[in-house]
Amino acid sequence: MTASPPPPMPRSRRSAGDRRTQLVQIGLELLPTTPIQELTIDAVAARAGISRSLLFHYFATKREYYTAVTRAAAEFMLEHLLPPPGAPQEDQVPGMLDRYVGWVEAFRESHLAFVRGAGGGDPWVAEVYEETRQRLVEVALTALQLPDDAPRRQLVLAWFAFAEDLVGSWADEPTLTREELLALLRDVLDRLVLRGR
Amino acid sequence: MTASPPPPMPRSRRSAGDRRTQLVQIGLELLPTTPIQELTIDAVAARAGISRSLLFHYFATKREYYTAVTRAAAEFMLEHLLPPPGAPQEDQVPGMLDRYVGWVEAFRESHLAFVRGAGGGDPWVAEVYEETRQRLVEVALTALQLPDDAPRRQLVLAWFAFAEDLVGSWADEPTLTREELLALLRDVLDRLVLRGR
DNA sequence: CGGCTTGCTGAGCAACGCTCAACAAGCTAC
DNA sequence: GTAGCTTGTTGAGCGTTGCTCAGCAAGCCG
Numbered sequence: 001m002t003a004s005p006p007p008p009m010p011r012s013r014r015s016a017g018d019r020r021t022q023l024v025q026i027g028l029e030l031l032p033t034t035p036i037q038e039l040t041i042d043a044v045a046a047r048a049g050i051s052r053s054l055l056f057h058y059f060a061t062k063r064e065y066y067t068a069v070t071r072a073a074a075e076f077m078l079e080h081l082l083p084p085p086g087a088p089q090e091d092q093v094p095g096m097l098d099r100y101v102g103w104v105e106a107f108r109e110s111h112l113a114f115v116r117g118a119g120g121g122d123p124w125v126a127e128v129y130e131e132t133r134q135r136l137v138e139v140a141l142t143a144l145q146l147p148d149d150a151p152r153r154q155l156v157l158a159w160f161a162f163a164e165d166l167v168g169s170w171a172d173e174p175t176l177t178r179e180e181l182l183a184l185l186r187d188v189l190d191r192l193v194l195r196g197r
Numbered sequence: 198m199t200a201s202p203p204p205p206m207p208r209s210r211r212s213a214g215d216r217r218t219q220l221v222q223i224g225l226e227l228l229p230t231t232p233i234q235e236l237t238i239d240a241v242a243a244r245a246g247i248s249r250s251l252l253f254h255y256f257a258t259k260r261e262y263y264t265a266v267t268r269a270a271a272e273f274m275l276e277h278l279l280p281p282p283g284a285p286q287e288d289q290v291p292g293m294l295d296r297y298v299g300w301v302e303a304f305r306e307s308h309l310a311f312v313r314g315a316g317g318g319d320p321w322v323a324e325v326y327e328e329t330r331q332r333l334v335e336v337a338l339t340a341l342q343l344p345d346d347a348p349r350r351q352l353v354l355a356w357f358a359f360a361e362d363l364v365g366s367w368a369d370e371p372t373l374t375r376e377e378l379l380a381l382l383r384d385v386l387d388r389l390v391l392r393g394r
Numbered sequence: 395c396g397g398c399t400t401g402c403t404g405a406g407c408a409a410c411g412c413t414c415a416a417c418a419a420g421c422t423a424c
Numbered sequence: 425g426t427a428g429c430t431t432g433t434t435g436a437g438c439g440t441t442g443c444t445c446a447g448c449a450a451g452c453c454g
Contacts, residue, residue, distance in 0.1 A: 012419095013432055040410065053434060054433055154363060154370070160362075165357075173351070188389070191388070192385070210401055211401075248403050248404075249441090250443090251401075254401080259443085
């Protein structure tokens with residue numbers, strides 16, 4: 001069953017950095033198919049062609065490993081979403097929204113795995129997820145030139161939950177055109193955020 | 198550590214139904230403190246004063262056990278939220294919303310555990326959660342006397358995500374009065390749902 | 395008392411997270 | 425070239441946990 005997929009591997013020696021990134025990379029590859037918590041150390045090690053022990057050399061605990069993987073996934077997504085340096089103010093939020101929808105369309109399963117995994121019991125993973133959301137809110141509020149106070153932050157965070165859910169189900173069953181979806185999301189955000197004005 | 202809390206128990210013999218409900222009950226009690234997936238069979242069995250094996254007699258697998266617990270939690274919440282038989286049409290949605298906020302205020306941790314656990318990797322638990330949301334949407338749409346078509350359903354579901362998130366963070370840090378919160382939620386729902394009219 | 399159903403247990407297996415002592419690949423120094 | 429150091433790497437093994445199975449025993453009937 002769990003036979004030897006990498007048998008001809010002459011078992012080379014790698015630098016510490018290389019191994020770490022290789023292991024995280026493997027985690028990212030496995031993430032779409034496996035709920036991150038159920039990722040077994042054995043499977044990852046086997047796929048990397050190394051012993052279980054070595055993985056524990058790099059990541060003291062299983063949790064430490066998959067939070068590293070989660071963090072890498074989050075970083076990857078953020079890089080994709082954040083507006084490019086020269087983008088004009090008023091295009092930043094629409095741009096991010098557009099790229100977000102594109103992201104979900106492209107990486108549907110992986111993204112779901114990330115979002116789902118976020119809620120999934122483990123506080124460390126949830127924390128990474130929360131950090132990501134917070135950073136996105138900050139960017140959005142500055143782009144909209146709005147003060148970053150607690151009430152507005154709550155609203156925008158909740159709107160994120162709204163957008164995440166809607167885009168997710170829309171990707172499954174597109175009841176709107178892509179443009180209608182984007183317009184709807186923007187509209188709801190505007191109304192929410194301009195409320196106290 | 199995991200010593201014997203029920204030592205004077207003369208280990209009585211119970212009916213099948215009794216045991217089942219007792220075990221589910223224990224699960225419900227442990228749910229607020231422990232992410233449901235991490236609930237160990239040993240702990241539950243110990244708390245019930247029975248052997249591991251017996252638990253597997255009633256629930257063939259661990260998953261089967263905690264989905265039963267999750268389902269019980271969902272049922273409990275639904276009973277609390279659904280409008281009483283005689284409620285007038287136009288009060289039903291506001292009433293449910295009001296009770297929902299009350300629910301979160303009262304059972305903050307348990308509820309979070311339920312919602313979080315829902316996303317948490319396990320498809321079976323997610324399914325129970327999804328069923329619950331679907332039922333609530335049905336009730337809401339009939340109460341609002343609106344047709345139950347796919348687009349509207351998606352919108353209301355997404356609005357749920359919005360409400361869940363907002364009420365959750367509001368309970369942590371009430372930046373609005375309770376009435377303002379309720380009004381906001383109702384207003385957003387109305388605008389969303391009347392969109393296509 | 396014998397026999398039946400059925401709630402219940404203990405021993406034990408396999409998988410998995412994790413530890414630890416030791417090996418060996420690749421480098422530098424003499 | 426070989427001695428010696430660093431450090432990437434491993435195998436054996438322990439404790440926990442999900443799960444199985446053969447069999448015990450509590451209550452009931454004839």
